[in-house]
Amino acid sequence: MRLDPRDDRFIGLRDLTVWQTRGGRLLVALASRLADRLGAHVALLATLLAAGTAITLLTAASGEIYESVSDEAGVAGLDRPVLDAVLGWRSDPADTAISWFTDLGGQVGMSLLAVGAVIVMTLAWRQWTPAVLVLVAAAGSLAITVVGKAAVGRVRPPLADAVPPFESSPAFPSGHALNTVVIAGVVAYLLVRRLRLRWVRVTTVIAAVVFALLMGLSRVYLGHHWLTDVLVAWTLGLAWLTVVIVVHRLFLTVTRRSRHNRVAQPT
DSSP states (O other), rough: OOOOOOTTTTTTTTTTOOOOEEEEEEEHHHHHHHHHHHHHHHHHHHHHHHHHHHHHHHHHHHHHHHHHHHTTOOGGGHHHHHHHHHHTTTOOOHHHHHHHEEETTSHHHHHHHHHHHHHHHHHHHHHHHHHHHHHHHHHHHHHHHHHHHHHHHOOOOOOGGSSSSSSSSOSOOOOHHHHHHEEEEEEHHHHHOOOOOOHHHHHHHHHHHHHHHHHHHHHHHSSSSSSHHHHHHHHHHHHHHHHHHHHHHHHHHHHHHHHHHHSSSSS
16 A cells, blocks of 8 residues: 555645755655665655654653652652542542543554544545554554553552552553554644644644543543653653654655656656
């Protein structure tokens, strides 16, 4: 499957194939050189390059937070006080409503939401871009979650402080929070490229941000995660989402330049 760049390079009047920063132009130059030499392989190579850079940054960010978790200093010092405060806010109606909401961010709930969004966008736009981007984003998000949990192995809050049903997998980072940031973010990115009204685009982005924030906070409210688990999940999710969007922009840029060069060539 190949991404179709035909009408996807604008967000409002912003051309995604125009890079304003020096770093962006350097990335484009590198991607263009790889495209000239390797053709279709450039997308894969660009993805690997961006993902490798992101993994380095993510490791550094996660290490800093995990260090504070280990010695109970810094940000992690808020974990117990925040959970204690949340215990006083609970009520049966709120517990039921938030438990229902948090299920949307689980493996089943988020998978159904993502598949539904992909089907609608793919059929409506008659292109594979939504399917490819969501699949890549979800696969990376899942890998980061699995590796992070295995590497850190942090224990969740005590069951006495949690709202059932209980969970037993490692807590760090929160998969619900991380996956929601990535999936909601990439869906919002796909949508804003097709929305013509500025206020609708802004509303779409705000809705994605609020959804991701509430999902992360719901994990803390229910006692299924410490605050730090959610904070690091948001950090990892935003970084991976940035990788996906940057790689897609590079693909659009290289593809557009390639088409332009072919048209400009004398016959």
